[in-house]
Amino acid sequence: MPEENINSKKEFQPAIAAFVCTWCTYTGADLAGTSRLKYEPNVRIMRLPCTGRIDYNLIVKALEKGADGVLVSGCHPNDCHYNAGNFHARRRFTIFRELLNFVGIDLRRVQFSWVSAAEGAKWADLINKFTSEIKELGPFTEYKKLSGVSFPIEEFDFSEETVEASEK
Amino acid sequence: MARVGVFVCHCGENIARTVDCSSVAERASKLRDVVYSVDYKYMCSDPGQTLIKDAVKKYELTGVVIASCSPLMHEKTFRRAVSEAGLNPFLCEMANIREHCSWVHEDKEDATQKAFDLIRIMVEKVKRNHPLQPIRIPVTRRAMVIGGGVAGIQASLDIADGGRQVVLVEKSPSIGGHMAQLSETFPTLDCSQCILTPKMVSVNSHKNIKLYTYSEVESVEGYIGNFEVTIRKKARYVDDTKCTGCGICQQKCPMKKIPGEFNTGLGKRTAIYVPFPQAVPNIPVIDKENCTYFKTGKCKACEKFCDRKAIDFEQKDEFIKEKVGAIVVATGYDLYSIKKEQNFPTVKGYGEYGYGKYPDVINSLQFERLLSASGPTFGEVKRPSDGKTPETVVFIQCVGSRDDAKGISYCSKICCMYTAKHTMLYKHKVHNGKAFVFYMDIRSAGKNYDEFVRRAIEEDEAVYLRGRVSKIYQEGDKLIVKGADTLSGTQVEIAADLVVLATAMTAQSDIVPLAQKLGVGYDKYHFLSEAHPKLRPVETNSAGIFLAGACQAPKDIPEAVAQASAAASKVLGLCSSEELEREPYVATVNETTCAGCGFCITACPYQAIERKEIKNRNGEVLKTVASVNHGVCQGCGTCLSICRSKSIDLAGFTDEEVYAEIDAMFA
Numbered sequence: 001m002p003e004e005n006i007n008s009k010k011e012f013q014p015a016i017a018a019f020v021c022t023w024c025t026y027t028g029a030d031l032a033g034t035s036r037l038k039y040e041p042n043v044r045i046m047r048l049p050c051t052g053r054i055d056y057n058l059i060v061k062a063l064e065k066g067a068d069g070v071l072v073s074g075c076h077p078n079d080c081h082y083n084a085g086n087f088h089a090r091r092r093f094t095i096f097r098e099l100l101n102f103v104g105i106d107l108r109r110v111q112f113s114w115v116s117a118a119e120g121a122k123w124a125d126l127i128n129k130f131t132s133e134i135k136e137l138g139p140f141t142e143y144k145k146l147s148g149v150s151f152p153i154e155e156f157d158f159s160e161e162t163v164e165a166s167e168k
Numbered sequence: 169m170a171r172v173g174v175f176v177c178h179c180g181e182n183i184a185r186t187v188d189c190s191s192v193a194e195r196a197s198k199l200r201d202v203v204y205s206v207d208y209k210y211m212c213s214d215p216g217q218t219l220i221k222d223a224v225k226k227y228e229l230t231g232v233v234i235a236s237c238s239p240l241m242h243e244k245t246f247r248r249a250v251s252e253a254g255l256n257p258f259l260c261e262m263a264n265i266r267e268h269c270s271w272v273h274e275d276k277e278d279a280t281q282k283a284f285d286l287i288r289i290m291v292e293k294v295k296r297n298h299p300l301q302p303i304r305i306p307v308t309r310r311a312m313v314i315g316g317g318v319a320g321i322q323a324s325l326d327i328a329d330g331g332r333q334v335v336l337v338e339k340s341p342s343i344g345g346h347m348a349q350l351s352e353t354f355p356t357l358d359c360s361q362c363i364l365t366p367k368m369v370s371v372n373s374h375k376n377i378k379l380y381t382y383s384e385v386e387s388v389e390g391y392i393g394n395f396e397v398t399i400r401k402k403a404r405y406v407d408d409t410k411c412t413g414c415g416i417c418q419q420k421c422p423m424k425k426i427p428g429e430f431n432t433g434l435g436k437r438t439a440i441y442v443p444f445p446q447a448v449p450n451i452p453v454i455d456k457e458n459c460t461y462f463k464t465g466k467c468k469a470c471e472k473f474c475d476r477k478a479i480d481f482e483q484k485d486e487f488i489k490e491k492v493g494a495i496v497v498a499t500g501y502d503l504y505s506i507k508k509e510q511n512f513p514t515v516k517g518y519g520e521y522g523y524g525k526y527p528d529v530i531n532s533l534q535f536e537r538l539l540s541a542s543g544p545t546f547g548e549v550k551r552p553s554d555g556k557t558p559e560t561v562v563f564i565q566c567v568g569s570r571d572d573a574k575g576i577s578y579c580s581k582i583c584c585m586y587t588a589k590h591t592m593l594y595k596h597k598v599h600n601g602k603a604f605v606f607y608m609d610i611r612s613a614g615k616n617y618d619e620f621v622r623r624a625i626e627e628d629e630a631v632y633l634r635g636r637v638s639k640i641y642q643e644g645d646k647l648i649v650k651g652a653d654t655l656s657g658t659q660v661e662i663a664a665d666l667v668v669l670a671t672a673m674t675a676q677s678d679i680v681p682l683a684q685k686l687g688v689g690y691d692k693y694h695f696l697s698e699a700h701p702k703l704r705p706v707e708t709n710s711a712g713i714f715l716a717g718a719c720q721a722p723k724d725i726p727e728a729v730a731q732a733s734a735a736a737s738k739v740l741g742l743c744s745s746e747e748l749e750r751e752p753y754v755a756t757v758n759e760t761t762c763a764g765c766g767f768c769i770t771a772c773p774y775q776a777i778e779r780k781e782i783k784n785r786n787g788e789v790l791k792t793v794a795s796v797n798h799g800v801c802q803g804c805g806t807c808l809s810i811c812r813s814k815s816i817d818l819a820g821f822t823d824e825e826v827y828a829e830i831d832a833m834f835a
Contacts, residue, residue, distance in 0.1 A: 015834045022240075030238045033267025041278035044285055044833045045268060047239070048821055049753065052771075053805025057708070061827060066834035081710055082804030083689065083773035124272070 007132075014134040016043040016069045016127075017062040021051045021086070024075035024116045031120030039124040040131035043071070050074065052085025056096045059110060065123070069109045069134035076114040108133060109140060169293040170201040173229040174287055175220055177211035177236035179266055184209075184238065185616060186270040186279045188642030192235070201295055203227050211236050212245055212729045220246070221253035229255060231294035235263040235287045258820065260754070260766040263290040285833065296825045300752040305799040307393035308493040309743040312337065314385055314682070317345020318655060318725055319365050319717025319732040320498035326736030327496075328376035332743045335490045336371065337399055338381045340429075341370055344448035349430060349533060351540035351547070353725060354589045355620035357529050361446055361542070368448040378490075380722050382453055386487065388685045391776075391800040392712030393493045393748050399571050401486040405454040406440075410478035413450035415469035417479065418442065426458045428544075432553060435544030439468045440479075454479075470722065494712050494739040497688065497696060498732060499679060501718035503533055504568035504672035511677035513577035518567065521640045523670065527553040528647055529640060529667045531567075532586060539593050549597050551666045558601065558665030561594055562649045563587045564637050565607045568672030578693070581722040583670035584611045588621040590668060591630035598826050603630045604662055606651050614726065617632070633660060640667055673722040686713050687775065696720050706735040710774070711800070714738050753803030753820040755796045762793040762815040768807035769794060776800035 020026050026047050032039070048054065059070050072093065080086040093112045101107055111130060115123050156164030174196040178184035186378070189207040197205035204227045210216050211234055223229060232255065234246050239262040247257035265283040273279040307331055313324045316338030324334045336343070347353075348368075350360035355660045371377050386400040396533075406417075421438035430444050438608035439459040442452045460467035461481060472478040502511070506518035506529075517523050528551050530538075541547035551558050565587055569580040586605070591603040610632075612618040624630045635652030642648075646663040650707035653660045675694035683690050687710040696719050699707040706714050716732040723731070742748065757768075759782060778796035795817070796807075805818045817823055 017830070017833055026238075027240060028179065030240060030264075030267040033238070036271055038274055039272055041227070041269075041273040041282050042290065043703040044282075045264075046289070046826070046829050048805065048826070049818070050806065053808055053818065053821060055809035058826065058830060061830050064834065066829055074359065080773075081709075082802055082806065084771075085773065085804045085806045088771060088806050144269040 001130040012135060012139060014042050014068040014131060014139070015066050016071065016131060016134060017059060018043050018045045018071040018073065019048060019051070019054050019062075020045055020072075020115075021074040021081070022047055022049055024114075025073040025123065027117035028115045028119045028123045031117065032124045033120075035120050037120060037124040039127040041133050043127050049081050050085035051089035052080070052082065054092075055088055056092060058091065059096070062084035063105070063109075063140060068137070068140040069111075069130060071111050071113065071130060073113045073115045073123075073126070076116050076168065079116065105142060107139060108137060170231055171203045171227060171229050172199075172201050172231040172233060172291050172294060173220070173223050173227060174199075174202055174205040174224075175211055175215070175232065175234045176205070176207040176265075176283075176287070177218075177234065178207065178209045179211075179236060179270075180209065183236070183266050183270040183283075186273060186276055187265060187283045188276065188280045189283075192280060192283050192284065192287065195284050196235075196291070199288060199291055203292060204229065210517075213826040214420070217245075217249040220249055224250055224253035224255050230259065231291075231650065232260040233290045233294055234260065235264055235265045235283060235290075237266040238262070238264045238268070249600050256487050258300040259291045259293045259294060259297050260733075261297065264283045268655050273284065285835070288835070289829045289832045292828040293825045296822070296828050298819060300819055300824070302749045303752050303754065303798050304747045304749055305393050305772070306657060307743060307746060308491050309333075309746070310335065310490075310492045311494045311496065311739045311743065312395070312397055312492040313496045313498055315498035315717070315719070316340075316343030316344070316371075316379075317498060317500045317717060317728075318364060318367075319500070319728040320345070320496070320731035321364075321371055322729045323496045323498055323716050323736045323739075324371055324377050325367060325374065326733050327739050328374045330736065330740040331376070332740060333376050333378065335380065335397075335399075336379045337383050337385060338379075339384045340443065341382045341451075341453040342443050342449070343371060343379070343381060344446075346444070346533070347725060348444060349432070349540075350536050351543070351605055352588070352593060355586045355614070355616045357592075365446050365448075368446070372430055372448045372826075379449070380412060380488070381449060385682060388495075391797060393799065395492050395495060395712065397490050397492060397495070399488045399490060401488055403478065403483040403485050404451065405456075405479065405483050406452055407478045407480050407483070408449065408451045410476045411451045412476055412478075413442075415442070415830070416473050417452060417561055420469045420471060420473045420604070422467065423458055423460055426455065431537050431544045432531075434530075434534055434537055445806070479687065487789065494714065494742045495686065496714045496716055496732075496735045496739060497682075497686065497708075497719055499676055499682065499719040501673045501722070502676050503531055504674050506531075506567065506669060506671065506684040515568075515674075518574070518669075519728065520638060521667075522642075523562075523565070526640070526642055526647060526667075527551075528558075529669065530664070531585070531671045532590065535590055535668045539590070539597070541650070549594060549601075549666075556665070557598055559598070560602050560604070560664045560770060561664065561666045561668060562637075562647075562662055562664040563590060563603065563605045563668045564649075565605065565670045566636075566680065567669040570608065570671075576674070576693070578672075580670075580673040581609065581611065582673065582724045584609075585614075585617055585620065585724065587668075587670050588612070588624040588630070589625045591706060592628045593793075595628040595630070597705065603628075603631055604664075605632045605648075606635055607632060608634070608636065614724065635660065673718060675719065679719065688709060688713055688715075705730055706738055711802070712742065750799075751803070752798075753818065754798045754801040754804070755803070755807050755816050755818045757794045758815045758817070759793045759795075760815075761813050763813055764792040764794065765811045765812065766794065767812070768816055771810045772801075772807045773804065774800050774802055778804070
């Protein structure tokens with residue numbers, strides 16, 4: 001959670017999860033490192049063989065576990081190391097966004113991009129841009145409210161009057 | 169309980185400058201299940217690796233996390249080290265605190281915190297890793313080469329000389345491909361057939377090569393190391409075990425006026441024919457469409473005169489199964505046609521040049537046949553319409569190539585060189601002839617190539633005009649060529665006797681069914697896709713299938729030969745032992761929960777998943793489930809996310825491991 005960061009700056013520091021594919025985006029992020037490009041330190045990358053491996057439950061879990069923003073990034077269309085994994089990911093993402101929208105989660109918090117192994121600069125820009133967007137959006141608390149995960153039970157008023165009132 | 173060791177590397181100053189490694193190691197030691205945590209200057213060095221190995225043994229570690237550079241850099245190094253210490257290498261993970269942390273962040277506190285987070289994530293993952301074993305699959309130590317042009321021939325010879333058996337499948341009646349149709353090759357002006365036929369003969373007589381001509385690949389089953397290919401040996405109507413190649417059948421055949429494919433329609437052949445005199449094998453084929461017997465039931469002259477009784481009108485197509493471990497695709501190219509009807513819907517013909525209706529507007533391969541001593545004019549340059557010797561020949565480069573309007577954006581690579589060659593050979597045969605070349609650029613990048621083009625211009629007086637031709641039309645017995653000379657800024661009009669078009673090199677028009685049978689990808693031009701354009705130019709994304717020659721992209725003969733040898737070396741590597749070892753990142757189905765919906769089967773890009781029947785002891789089928797072939801599965805995980813019941817899991821990136829990582833991402 002943002003407040004537990006060692007560096008307690010006055011400004012809100014978002015927690016960003018990134019699910020990336022080994023062959024393109026992870027390698028691209030490595031290239032950003034080799035080129036010593038600088039970007040915001042809020043992102044935590046998870047390496048997967050392919051974006052096709054990404055079940056959108058992973059994104060939901062990340063949001064549940066403290067992410068304020070989630071990035072999914074893979075190979076460009078037609079460049080997937082496994083031929084078609086990124087097409088599956090893209091199709092799933094299109095439907096997933098509808099679901100996110102329906103549930104009421106701000107779509108700007110979950111983004112999908114193509115970063116190839118040669119695009120170190122694009123990765124750095126992407127992280128910087130995304131981090132500043134999430135900073136503006138603020139911490140993600142809606143999901144936690146829905147699942148009741150992080151809020152102490154006293155906050156919910158289960159008294160009979162309130163329940164009856166809400167049922168009318 | 170897990171016993172994890174954490175090793176934080178300073179990487180000299182690369183990490184230590186920004187990340188406080190000792191404090192990170194200290195914090196890591198307090199993580200649950202971490203029993204040992206240390207930092208060191210250079211983990212990948214000998215003393216560093218010894219440190220890891222000693223710790224594995226001393227603290228009886230069940231998992232190791234190395235926080236250092238990218239796994240893409242040193243995962244193999246550290247995995248080898250821990251396996252030498254007796255720990256399964258797949259129980260070693262790396263936290264990338266260099267490329268993804270110390271090198272990209274400036275604030276030391278932020279970087280140090282992130283490094284700790286990354287270590288925490290990998291500790292949680294490694295606790296759930298399984299001790300995987302590399303997968304071993306048996307290998308059939310034979311290869312198949314599809315296509316008998318120069319690339320296929322070279323690949324076959326190299327593999328056969330390497331001691332492995334090769335099955336060479338060629339769809340036309342003879343091997344040799346397009347190179348056999350050429351007269352002389354640049355830049356040496358070697359006679360093409362003279363340098364090719366010795367190789368063709370070697371193929372036919374090599375003890376390790378089994379040659380199937382007039383045959384095509386019907387179907388391909390299996391996977392790397394274990395392919396089963398069904399070959400359709402088309403009916404020649406000639407018994408190849410009896411025929412001696414004496415040629416009497418061709419002399420006696422009454423159907424003598426059929427336009428021959430080998431001579432690109434400029435010459436005539438008989439219905440029973442051998443495509444060219446140096447054909448290998450020298451066994452004729454009966455062209456059923458044009459044979460009098462097949463059309464009317466009469467004749468049989470060939471059968472009458474064959475004293476070996478080799479003619480067999482009852483012959484049927486034969487299906488032969490061959491088991492091989494590797495396949496090389498060397499199917500070659502076609503040429504773009506300027507006609508209105510095209511093989512690809514996105515490509516257009518050249519109405520400006522007459523859509524192929526002028527007999528004296530020919531393509532470069534046809535010109536090669538005219539130049540060739542074994543061609544329809546015995547090497548004399550005579551124009552197709554009236555047989556006269558052309559005094560003025562116009563050569564036009566880039567016909568189709570580099571032309572978005574016609575649907576082909578690429579450069580065909582060979583045309584600048586062979587056009588220069590054509591001007592030289594034409595001049596050598598017609599001493600007072602004039603050759604004009606319309607070009608956009610001159611691409612002569614190979615060894616001795618540019619010098620060759622300069623020779624054509626300086627010694628053989630070819631006139632090079634930089635500009636395109638907008639129209640060709642017939643006027644009397646001349647062809648009027650209207651073009652531009654951009655260097656002098658003028659319009660040019662030439663009255664030519666013959667026009668030779670350097671048409672684009674395209675993929676074969678019928679390559680897609682074969683590519684789909686093999687599971688090999690292709691681009692929008694139907695050139696077959698290599699695994700990586702820079703670093704893996706002869707492999708494909710289908711393990712065990714390799715590419716050689718122009719089927720992959722336009723190229724000249726030296727490149728095709730080099731690529732063929734490269735593919736052969738890959739094949740020899742693959743066939744070098746009885747078994748093949750692969751990384752075990754493969755998917756496995758939980759047969760208890762699998763409902764057999766088959767979504768994973770459709771989703772798998774490698775068709776690595778099959779239906780499997782679960783039977784009871786009486787042989788009754790209880791249910792059908794999915795089953796992953798570990799030899800073919802490449803470990804992408806697409807099946808995993810498409811499975812509705814989560815009955816399929818991917819070793820190395822299991823759901824358990826992945827969710828544990830997410831849990832650990834943010835404290």
